[in-house]
Amino acid sequence: MLEARELTCSKRDRTLFEGLSLVVEPGELLYLRGPNGAGKTSLLRILTGLSSPDSGVVLYNGMDISADKTGYYQDLFYLGHKSGTNGSLSALDNLSFWLAQHNVSVPVNTLFDVLEKVGLVGLEDVPVRYLSAGQQRRVALSRLWLKLAKVWILDEPFTALDVKGVHMLEKSMKEHVGRGGLIITTSHQHLSETAGEHRVFDLEYRF
Amino acid sequence: MQFESFADFLNMGGYAFYVWLSFGVTFLAMGIIAIQSFSKHRDLLKQVVVEQERKARIKQARQQQQDSM
């Protein structure tokens, strides 16, 4: 259960939000909506602990995440704007190093199967910089099936994905929520019904 | 022949170390650049074959998706 209490955040002397509280229970999909510049990304980064809020606290299972991070990070998967893959390494290498860093051991054939599932057959050993933006996004997304994280925090996961990619991602979101997982996502296209029912949280633009 | 015996030839009038070192390094460097060029040629041709197979695998995967649609 992920909870945020009285979060305040200001960027370049513009308060994005203040006194913001939200609670997300397991088995729930929270859809964070708001215009550009409303502070969606900043809120997500605060929820992951990457950046710290001006005031307020984020709790995971009742414990402040800034105190003990390892427990929280064991269950967390964060997808940011940047793909987190090094251009000169191949998709295979990027994923195997990422898994090693997250202390997850997975046989090589599973890597190939997951890459096949995201539609990257034949491109497994090509340096990532030669792939298109959408394909690089799929390499970052394939981590969802490699690390079984309870909490998914996705920052505009649908950008640069084609129709088939969007459908696949929404289906897996529905399965994850069904299995008792917890998802917070932002997106500029509305979620279709394949993603299952979801709660909307609106963030207005403050001047 | 400028030298009486083969041993004298090897001695190079006392400068054996410098003469044989420079000849050795010269032919070594030439050998390295030649061998590197040939092995690069072999690798490039192999790479072309790998690219061919990669295209075939991608085409085949596309077909499977079409059929399963």
Added chain:
Amino acid sequence: MSLYQGIFKRDMQVAFKQKAELVQPLMFLLMVVTLFPLGVSPSPDTLQRIGPGVIWIAAILSSLMAMERLFRDDFQDGSLEQYMLSGMPLPAVSAVKVAAHWLVSFVPLLLLSPLLAMFLNLTVDMYIALVLTLILGTPLLSLIGAIAVGLTVGLQKGGVLLALLLIPVFIPLLIFATSAVDSAALQLPYHAQLAIIAAMLLLAAALAPFAIAYSLKVSQN
């Protein structure tokens, strides 16, 4: 592979995939050293007198060029975020990355040092002292440099700023390293200077990783 091998092996593989970025600082070092005989004078004893200073100054300048590579790529492609979210303590991650960076950029510099010593006509004793100061001094460059790189990684034009931040901090190391090689030239013992450099290195090794971790958090924010 274990947690930290995941980072170490990754950095090694990335470094060997981008060989050009390794070779260029070394060529820069070689060229800077060859400028001095042309600029100052080719006579062997002048070169011998200015030799240690020239090599150390060139090493510091070339290390500044290679330093930015430490976190720049990881910051831009988002891998740095994934390190932070991996549950591994960030100081340990920074220490591993600095070790990989030292191995990749400064060990070739050590291998090049005989050539530099030959160009500047250093005696064997001076060369031994030079190598000792390089072995102790270059990790110090990496550790302290990484702190400044961590701070400037978020900025677009971090390059020159990095030099402005780091050169003052490298001055003590330069002073003790060159004086060690000079006293080796006069056949005087130079253990004192080496001990001071080693002390600075141990201090940096103990504190720098935490400072690097903090500076990365600051630039991530």
Added chain:
Amino acid sequence: MWKWLHPYAKTERAYQLCLTLQPWFWVGALACLSVGTVWGLAFAPQDYQQGDSFRIIYIHVPSAILSMGTYVAMAIAALVGMVWQWRTAYMSMIAMAPIGAVMTFIALFTGAAWGKPMWGAWWVWDARLTSELILLFLYMGVIALYGAFEDKQQAGKAAGVMALVGVVNIPIIHYSVEWWNTLHQGATISKFDNPSIAPEMLWPLLINLLGFAFFIGAVTTVRLRNEIVLREMHRPWVQALAMNKALNQQPGDAATASLKEGS
């Protein structure tokens, strides 16, 4: 003008040309080098002043001359590429660069080794050696610039400009270093004069020069073929070439399939 050269602008014809030229270059190189070296080492008379250490001249002088020559050839290829927009010209330019760098390294190393008995130090800032070293930096610059570009078409043009800038600078560097050397003549290095070349000393030198030139030609053809295959990888004729090369070697299984189980 140059009508007979035009067909070789197309890469496939250039590839065939390399294939035909290559064996001759290798045979010429081996023959001349072996004859020239043996003659120079064993049969040529000693130098009255330096004794047998002067025999290093038989590799130092040819490599020094050809290091300069390869750079000029590189610049000519760049010029041809620029004026007539030939891709093969740029490719041959970058094919020559590494061998030119190796020739310069050889000239440097043999010059230093030759100078050691004379000057007592492995490296002396002598005029010729210094300009040779600067030439090596010029080569490194062109190779590094070519490697820095992702798109090899652009890389060729950029490296071409640097090759031309370099070739214009070679004489300037040469004379300024000569002048710099005489300026510091007062310094302790004694300048040894070029050994007087008696005719029977000259023949092995010329043969070796030819041998080195053949060697450079041979390696350039190999590297040019590499460059052509690299740049024309998607052309059918390259794929056909690679396919039958792989078949007659050993019909190994598909490489990526083994990658799947192997890694």
